[in-house]
Amino acid sequence: TGAVPLEKLVFPDLAGERRSLADPAFAGKARLIVLFGSWCPNCYDASAYLVELRRRYGDAGLSVQGLAFEFGDDLARQTKVLERYRDHHGIDYPILVAGTSDKAAASEAFPVLDRVRAYPTTLFLDGTGRVRAVYTGFSGPATGAAHERLKQRFEGLIEDLLAGR
DSSP states (O other): OOBOOGGGOEEEBTTSOEEETTOGGGOOSEEEEEEEOTTOHHHHHHHHHHHHHHHHHGGGTEEEEEEEEESSSOHHHHHHHHHHHHHHHTOOSOEEEEEESOHHHHHHHOTTSSOOOSSSEEEEEETTSBEEEEEESOOOGGGTHHHHHHHHHHHHHHHHHHTTO
């Protein structure tokens, strides 16, 4: 997998400012980009965990960005819904409004993947922007052992990326 063309991926943030994923403010030694929707139950569990990861590894260089794919195409409505979602979860990382929840439209808006298969989808990038892993779906706390395995995998990937491996 080659480096992600981050400069070509530009979406509005919740303040309406168009931001490129290549924005230096998003840079880090390790980066997670999560494709999600405020309407997605598994995304709720994933968001809580991503907030925890960002707080735990942020000082070491972890950067997280959320790309929201919402119902409809009313940007003002999508933004209000996402502001409530952000506040509810205590999300401290940027959320960009990437488009509609339709998977074909999402695949077109985010051509880094051959197609968007599920929400959430988490991409793990190294400091150069190279995709090192893609995780589709999320095993939440109710899945018990599957959730513990997911956490071990995510944290292992993050620690490897932060160490430059």
